[in-house]
Amino acid sequence: MVDALVVVLLVLVLVAxxxxxxxLARRGWAKPAEPAPGTDPFGSADVDAxxxxxxxxxxxxxxxIRGESYGVRGTLRLTEDGWSWTEHLLENAAGRRFWLSVExxxxxxxxxxxxxxxxxxxxxxxxxxxxxxxxHQESGTxxxxxxxxxxxxxxGTVHYQDYxxxxxxxxxxxxxGESGKWEVSRGEVLSRYEVRTYPAGN
Numbered sequence: 001m002v003d004a005l006v007v008v009l010l011v012l013v014l015v016a017x018x019x020x021x022x023x024l025a026r027r028g029w030a031k032p033a034e035p036a037p038g039t040d041p042f043g044s045a046d047v048d049a050x051x052x053x054x055x056x057x058x059x060x061x062x063x064x065i066r067g068e069s070y071g072v073r074g075t076l077r078l079t080e081d082g083w084s085w086t087e088h089l090l091e092n093a094a095g096r097r098f099w100l101s102v103e104x105x106x107x108x109x110x111x112x113x114x115x116x117x118x119x120x121x122x123x124x125x126x127x128x129x130x131x132x133x134x135x136h137q138e139s140g141t142x143x144x145x146x147x148x149x150x151x152x153x154x155x156g157t158v159h160y161q162d163y164x165x166x167x168x169x170x171x172x173x174x175x176x177g178e179s180g181k182w183e184v185s186r187g188e189v190l191s192r193y194e195v196r197t198y199p200a201g202n
Contacts, residue, residue, distance in 0.1 A: 052197030054102045059148025060200030074150035080142040113185040123161045134163035134171040
């Protein structure tokens with residue numbers, strides 16, 4: 001009688017182990033969960049939740065870049081052939097001004113530009129400046145609307161020439177309206193983790 005009970009118990013244990021093994025195997029074979037419709041699987045929602053979303057910047061907001069704080073004085077919203085991007089005029093506590101370009105192409109790219117007031121360059125396939133060789137990337141004409149303080153009209157057109165060097169340095173040439181004069185700015189690509197934003201009113 002005892003032997004029969006032992007056999008029954010052993011059979012039940014084996015059946016239970018087989019069932020558990022099958023369930024674990026099926027879980028391992030299951031397809032990974034797909035992102036919800038309309039979400040970007042490579043998006044930065046988690047980072048944006050912690051560090052703020054640069055795409056939502058507007059005049060009056062604050063930006064912290066590598067630990068230094070800037071106020072957003074003005075914003076340019078630019079469009080060209082259905083493509084859009086923004087440029088924000090930043091000012092630090094010492095009164096120095098910079099431009100922060102925010103563009104998705106398709107991933108978010110942040111570039112901090114400094115105007116070079118005493119530099120004159122001629123557009124071409126390459127531009128040599130301060131020991132760097134910048135290669136032409138793209139050019140075109142965009143329309144813009146201005147918000148806040150930018151030093152520009154409330155709207156108009158801008159011709160641009162964009163260049164890049166091998167170390168992620170950028171060079172931007174812009175000519176507003178029909179002036180024909182190129183304004184030169186040197187840019188530096190920022191890591192998303194180097195930038196923290198605080199919307200206006202917070």
